[in-house]
Amino acid sequence: MGYKTGVCNFCGTGCGNLLRVEGDRILGVFSAPGHPVSRGRLCVRGWHIHELLNTEDRLAYPLARLAGGGFVRVDYRSALDQVVDGLSRYAGEEIAFLASPRSSNEDNYLLAKLSRAALGCNNIGLASDSGHRHCVDVFMQGGCWPAMTGSLADVETAALILVVGSDITRQNPIVGSRIHLAARGGSHLVTISSRSTQIARLSHRHHLVRPGTQGLLLYAMARILVEENLQDRDFIGRYTDGYEVFVRSLEALDMGAVQQATGIGLDDVRETARRIARAPSAMAFFPSGISGLDRETIARLYNLFLAAGKIGREGCGVNPVTGISNLVGSYDVGAAPDLLPGHFRADDPEAARRLSKTWGAEISAAPGRHPAEMLSARPCGLKALVIVDHDEEIVRFTQALRRLDLVVYLGAYANPITEFAHLIVPTTTFAEADGTYTSTERRIQLMGKKLEPSLEVLPLWRICASLAERLGRRWSYGSAAEVMDEIASVVPSYSAVSHAALEHRFGLQWPCDAQHPEGTPRFAPESPRDRLRFVPQAAPSAAPVSTDGYPFLLIPGRANYYWHQNNVMKKTHIPRREYNALLLLYPNGLVEICAEDAARIGVRDKWPVNIVSADGSMRVAARISADVPPGTAYVPYFVQEMIPGFLRAHGAPDFPGEDSVIPVRIEKV
């Protein structure tokens, strides 16, 4: 009875909450006062997490598909037997595991171990990870931690805050709140995006760049820094490598073309560049999820901040903000085809040997592939897929999924994906099992079990252990805490983490090891031996341009309306009311254009229009918005038909970020 301390499970901010436990249900939530990140605040989603926990859309019992179609209820034990029987029929390379960034560290660690050690399958990857994967790659290449280098507690100490490309007050409202409050308290706030957002309106300076040119603007700023001799020479000399190559790479830039391409005057670019260089401290924030920045833009941002010496001190850092609760932790524990737990490369024989020894099983050094990559390949070579707790991302692969011999679904909630499954095994919710979740600022937090599951279900880590036992392994984990003990022995940055250490505190920020038992708030080079590296950056490619035939630049996005866990939000009441309104008003999708453009085309709000590109067309409703400038069209692609019908025809990346731009024309119907 009463309020129990927990962690919000929606986005990656990692806010503290208090779940109101009454009997065998959770009937309310309140924000946790004193939490170092959320400081007693929650967003609209966090304030309604109990509604999700009370949904009727739970998976209540295991189901097996009948040969003639339809499902039959089976008991839990026999469902697990059937999973093992099914998977044992295939070779490791014919199997793939699609892990969920909402699963706990313990869950994903054992899922990866099951895959690699018990089934010889290296094809394990996360859903919705492309944006964050770019950060991991760029930051590791840059010699830094593969996650936020600063700390959210520092935001108020930053003299300058740069937000690139994110509708952060919608996507991660509590991070947005800290940035807003810092700006109110005197930090200078600069935003860069192709669309007006709340944080843009609250900023001191908003650079409304033409679609697809955020990276170009950052590139130009770095060039100005060097030209005007504003770089932090002391920092560069003491802690970094690769500066000369970086400087040479900037020479390719034609500054005259920057204004033309981005739509931002050079004086404005110079002003921001100078501010970043001269500010005593500066932090950059950008979204790192499926609508995150591309690799090149992240590299340019990282290099810019390195040149300005704005990494490694209080109030500094380049900070990806994750959209899902445990995206960071899922990488930490090895839910990636080419990364072992601890971010060791899977093709590093020494790392593989060490892990084989700990796990008592030989790990195959053959490179794994991401399940999404396998599903889109022809021929795909995949026979069996295990999907954990997945949302609607997978709709893009419906055809490929139908061709698989075996689809196993493990999750707590009913989901459109379950109709493709051959076996469905329900799991506990995040409130029904112990587990740790690592937030965007590397904060590992324990979400202790709040109530006994009302159904006969097991947590994912226990399911993995049971499956491994059926495969002849002896995994004798008695609790999630014991799984964490093993994680701590394998992942160096978690080496001082245990459930006991996490109890009665609001988490620990990794690296949390013998030298830093209380965690580490921000990256700081401790000696000149800690070398950071400028990341190689490509010469700027031509910015997308509109033409007479295709006068609009279309940006596909989603966070602004639907937030990518719409599938989760549909199971609530109040957030569903708020989010679903658009789906009701624009049932076949929408394109945002400004009033001027609408008048020119001759359409009003909700009128149908055809969007035509060189490769395809689709019909949606027009939505008049003051947030897009003339010549820009914004399509939130939450409507299923739009993906196979239009975006995929463009060979666009599976889920393009907001830097993917398609020139189109818009016609009145």
Next chain:
Amino acid sequence: MYVITREGLRDLLESLQDEHALFGPVHHEVSGEVLFDRVDDPARIDIDAPIPFNPPKFAFFPQFGRILRYTYDRRTKDLRMEKEPLGEAKALVGIRSCDLAGLLCLDRFYLGQEFVDEFYLEHRKRTFIVSASCVRPFAQCFCVCTDSGPCPREGYDLNLTLLDDSYLVEPGSQKGAEVAARLNMPEADPGLVSERDRRIDRSISLFDELARENKAWISRVVNRITTGFVSEDVWEYIGSQCFECGACAFVCPTCSCFNIEDANTLAGSTDRVRTWDSCSFEGYTRMAGDHNPRKPVEDRRNKRFFCKLSFSQSKKYLRPGCVGCGRCARICPGDIGLPNVVACIRREITGRE
């Protein structure tokens, strides 16, 4: 009037617990911050703790409360409705004066108008309230500006005022007097009563320091909002900082708005639930066909402050809709809690930063 020691307070709590579920201020196990929560162990209650982070309204107006359960059989068309069982009797201990004023506002909304809400009544009627005078204000407080403290005037069964190591006990109802008599509380001598008055006066004088900035402007702002003199620019400036999270309504002791949903359960029955709702949500005022009288966020924001500060609204509550607890200022992600809104309007009035 009676006087009890800390031991006497413990006896009071234990005796209340015999017949009531006990609610009171407790310290959060990690942060040490104060929460108002249900407790099993009366020793956890710290009646002298600062104002709790959350208001006590959840005890009467649950965030997600069932008001009806029904089962409909699609095959037989059989419909069975179940009466919601009576809730437990509740004792709320250590309620601050602002929160008690808030509770009285909820009473007027749910009980004092044309319709009496029987679910609220059910929660409310078997309640025992032990309030606590604030012998010192807390940093967020401005109850003296909203006529709701620091010492409650009505609505309690017993009110306690801390006097060094003892508490002065004032019964405010027949029920309260009976409990005091049953526990044989010693009578207080008149010197203690005037000592209580001195301490409350001192507490009021301490507000000067806290309320200097904005809070003293509340009555001016009531006037301004009631007469519609706040310009649209000011509302837009306030609205631009709204994150539309709904928290201001959830932490407000007087916010009574709710939504009704029929939620199917895994067991096959359907719960009709009453949930907290907030005027900051666009869907709150949206009607069929996308008609929304309060579509822009600034229109929704000024609605809130009309509700809290305008005279027309105060007539319904018989007091201002704001009780001066300061919680919305602590919880707002956009920094537009009521005191800051007062500051914005003050700046408009004075033309000064």
